[in-house]
Amino acid sequence: MHGPLGAGLRVNRRRFVALAGGAIGSLAFAGPCDASDAPQTDDSRIAARPRRNVYPAGTGARALGLGGSRDAIVQMPSNAASRPLPLLVLLHGAGGSGAGILRRLGAAADEAGVAALAPDSREATWDAIRGDFGPDVVFLNRALERVFETMPADPGRVAIGGFSDGATYALSLGLVNGDLFRRVLAFSPGFVIGGRAQGRPRIFISHGKEDRILPIDRCSRMIVPALRQRGYAVRFSEFDGGHEVPADIARDGMQWVAAG
Secondary structure (H helix, E strand, O other), X not given: OOOOOOEOOOOOHHHHHHHHHHHHHHXXXXXXXXXXXXXXXXXXXXXXXXXOOOOOOOOEEEEOOOOOOOOEEEEEOOOOOOOOEEEEEEEOOEOOOHHHHHHHHHHHHHHHOOEEEEEOOOOOOOHHHHOOOOHHHHHHHHHHHHHHHHOOEEEEEEEXXXXXXXXXXXXXXXXXXXXXXXXXXXXOOOOOOOOEOXXXXXXXXXXEOOOOOOOOOOOHHHXXXXXXXXXXXXXXXXXXXXXXXXXHHHHHHHHHHHHO
16 A cells, blocks of 8 residues: 555545645634534534543453444553543544554554554545545444543543544544544644534644655645644644654654643
């Protein structure tokens, strides 16, 4: 596949250029800072929330058993204790899987003490990349409800992130659920899908200067200034390389999530 983390964005070139060049401008951003914590009736909204008085069920990785052959895996850090933990929803690239992205990035999450939830998309890639928000949001909500029942997630350190298609989806879903996801981690995103922004999450974006799958000039170098113009705090790391997540960028991102 493309780069060490799997397939890149699989849309036709005309549609990609249109999305990369204009989608972020269509975001309907909410008020200047905080929105209500009450979930809205919207296909892009996630209702699950962390719970109190929950204790971790061991360490290591396990499948949630929610989706048949397309499931979700939760990985608890090796230093998990009864204290509330940072939780990262980690989204794979097109054609990939939760297990695949955990193999690539799970060690960095474990080293940073971050619990990771890695779901599989319902189809080859995430729903809103090619259409509308829908089945993937429903499944992600179910997976988060299960995880919040079984681990003490720190409400101030719940984040969403991903690579390539997963980064695009994480960035888009993170902005419209910023009252849940306090941080958004996007490794080589392509564009931002329109939606009504909620909350004010902090954002980490990385991108390779030689990326030929999702060129940095048409993607992150357009996304980052647009987000900053709208008042978001964005940490942007450009690196010498292609469509990938270098080990040092992965570690830096996971430590940033853990810091909350």
